[in-house]
Amino acid sequence: MDFAEYFPVFDRLDEAQQERLEKSAILKKIKKGTVMGSGSDDCLGLLLIRSGQLRAFIVSDEGRELTVYRLFDRDMCLFSASCMMNSVQFDISIEAEKDTEAWLIPISVYRDLMDESAVIANHTNEIMSARFTDVMWLMEQVMWKSFDRRLAAFLSEESVIEGSHMLGITHDRIASHLGTAREVVTRMLRYFQGEGIVKLSRGRIDILDEEKLRTLADGE
Amino acid sequence: MDFAEYFPVFDRLDEAQQERLEKSAILKKIKKGTVMGSGSDDCLGLLLIRSGQLRAFIVSDEGRELTVYRLFDRDMCLFSASCMMNSVQFDISIEAEKDTEAWLIPISVYRDLMDESAVIANHTNEIMSARFTDVMWLMEQVMWKSFDRRLAAFLSEESVIEGSHMLGITHDRIASHLGTAREVVTRMLRYFQGEGIVKLSRGRIDILDEEKLRTLADGE
Numbered sequence: 001m002d003f004a005e006y007f008p009v010f011d012r013l014d015e016a017q018q019e020r021l022e023k024s025a026i027l028k029k030i031k032k033g034t035v036m037g038s039g040s041d042d043c044l045g046l047l048l049i050r051s052g053q054l055r056a057f058i059v060s061d062e063g064r065e066l067t068v069y070r071l072f073d074r075d076m077c078l079f080s081a082s083c084m085m086n087s088v089q090f091d092i093s094i095e096a097e098k099d100t101e102a103w104l105i106p107i108s109v110y111r112d113l114m115d116e117s118a119v120i121a122n123h124t125n126e127i128m129s130a131r132f133t134d135v136m137w138l139m140e141q142v143m144w145k146s147f148d149r150r151l152a153a154f155l156s157e158e159s160v161i162e163g164s165h166m167l168g169i170t171h172d173r174i175a176s177h178l179g180t181a182r183e184v185v186t187r188m189l190r191y192f193q194g195e196g197i198v199k200l201s202r203g204r205i206d207i208l209d210e211e212k213l214r215t216l217a218d219g220e
Numbered sequence: 221m222d223f224a225e226y227f228p229v230f231d232r233l234d235e236a237q238q239e240r241l242e243k244s245a246i247l248k249k250i251k252k253g254t255v256m257g258s259g260s261d262d263c264l265g266l267l268l269i270r271s272g273q274l275r276a277f278i279v280s281d282e283g284r285e286l287t288v289y290r291l292f293d294r295d296m297c298l299f300s301a302s303c304m305m306n307s308v309q310f311d312i313s314i315e316a317e318k319d320t321e322a323w324l325i326p327i328s329v330y331r332d333l334m335d336e337s338a339v340i341a342n343h344t345n346e347i348m349s350a351r352f353t354d355v356m357w358l359m360e361q362v363m364w365k366s367f368d369r370r371l372a373a374f375l376s377e378e379s380v381i382e383g384s385h386m387l388g389i390t391h392d393r394i395a396s397h398l399g400t401a402r403e404v405v406t407r408m409l410r411y412f413q414g415e416g417i418v419k420l421s422r423g424r425i426d427i428l429d430e431e432k433l434r435t436l437a438d439g440e
Contacts, residue, residue, distance in 0.1 A: 058356070060364040068359075087349035090356040114342060121341030122334060128348045129307035135355055136278070136310040139288070142362060143399050144280040179363050 003027075003103055006048055006074055009123045017113055017120075025103040030054075030096045037080055037093040045104045046084075047077040052100025053161070056092050056131075057176070066179030068092065069134035070161075078127055081107050084114075142179070145219070150178055151188050153217035155198070155207060165207040223247075223323055226268055226294055229343045237333055237340075245323040250274075250316045257300055257313040265324045266304075267297040272320025273381070276312050276351075277396070286399030288312065289354035290381075296347055301327050304334075362399070365439070370398055371408050373437035375418070375427060385427040 003022050004010045010018060027050065030036075036044055047054070054071040056079060071077055082088040084107050113120045141150055154177060158167050171185045178185070189205065192198045197213050199206040207213060223242050224230045230238060247270065250256075256264055267274070274291040276299060291297055302308040304327050333340045361370055374397060378387050391405045398405070409425065412418045417433050419426040427433060 058360065058363075060360070062364070064364065066359075066363055068356075085346060085349045087346045087353060089353045092356075114345075115338055118335055118338045118341045121338045121345060125305060125334075125341060125345050125348060126307045128345060128352065129305045132348065132352055132355070133307060133309045135352070135359065136288075136312075139286075139355065139359060139362070140278065140280070142359070143278075143286055144282070144284065 065176040263303040285396040
């Protein structure tokens with residue numbers, strides 16, 4: 001088990017703490033499309049990603065979704081254990097965007113370690129700060145950036161994540177990431193197509209002009 | 221000096237830690253309108269508010285402002301010390317909305333205490349979680365709520381903070397809280413006036429129908 005190698009501050013814990021963590025962590029397989037969190041699942045436990053991809057998102061009363069941040073290999077998901085912290089009072093849902101392998105660390109174990117170890121508590125703080133930074137970035141995007149720039153930034157990011165210029169993603173799915181309606185996405189993608197930036201086909205978007213896309217995303 | 225009474229987890233620290241905190245904290249008077257943060261001031265130190273009111277806000281490239289959260293008596297301001305945490309990578313500015321008295325705790329002292337004390341580290345975590353909750357609430361507002369509801373919620377909150385139905389606030393100032401242009405605020409306030417919810421005069425807004433304002437804010 002390579003848990004020790006994946007858990008960031010493992011070396012800085014004492015032996016008893018290391019053992020408690022390692023023994024309690026269970027490696028789980030999470031199928032692509034699985035949604036966790038919101039409601040009773042809130043207190044699933046902490047997830048430490050071995051491989052795969054998760055997205056954290058919020059949902060409006062009308063069922064519209066907005067991706068708040070994404071997690072990749074070696075990232076730790078705090079909000080699958082949000083009940084652990086009294087002051088976290090919002091609902092966030094987690095969805096596996098790819099088949100994911102992650103260690104589930106029980107809340108009771110992690111909470112105890114946080115209480116006794118400044119190392120774990122400060123590490124948790126750093127994770128929280130990183131997610132806070134993600135959310136503040138998103139806030140600036142939704143407040144001050146026009147939708148064409150947000151869509152261009154999203155496609156550009158997707159292309160980096162997938163390592164490809166061919167994106168197998170629906171307009172509906174993009175709408176769920178960006179917190180808007182499918183029609184809005186479709187309209188803007190058609191405009192991008194007209195500009196020669198992308199080529200659209202069913203369930204697929206080909207990026208033809210990456211430079212133009214990046215320039216648009218950067219708002220230059 | 222009543223610092224001990226204001227610092228939330230003071231009783232749970234050992235004597236040496238208590239002494240270090242108490243000796244290093246300096247009570248400062250911050251005049252209404254003073255802006256701190258962004259750039260070199262980022263690492264001012266932590267502020268523990270004795271009395272007064274601060275707002276934390278972000279600024280767009282074009283100079284438009286958005287209030288992210290507000291702090292009152294006994295609240296602690298972490299982001300006046302954001303350099304303390306490596307993972308905090310966004311700019312936030314702090315403005316005194318009222319004459320404020322606050323203890324300034326030097327970063328070096330607080331950082332040392334965080335490193336050695338799980339109590340302080342976890343307390344910091346709780347503060348961060350509370351601010352995270354504020355920001356997620358705001359995210360939902362700006363994403364899914366129409367501007368009339370946001371403005372109604374803001375006026376209703378102001379009325380509670382001030383303990384009065386007469387608000388001495390300009391349209392420009394409201395725009396800076398809500399991240400929009402003055403004209404947008406003026407237009408919506410005139411609509412509210414037409415509905416008999418408020419009465420507008422120079423630099424002043426009187427709330428005439430609090431119930432209607434709340435109902436609008438709640439979106440019912």
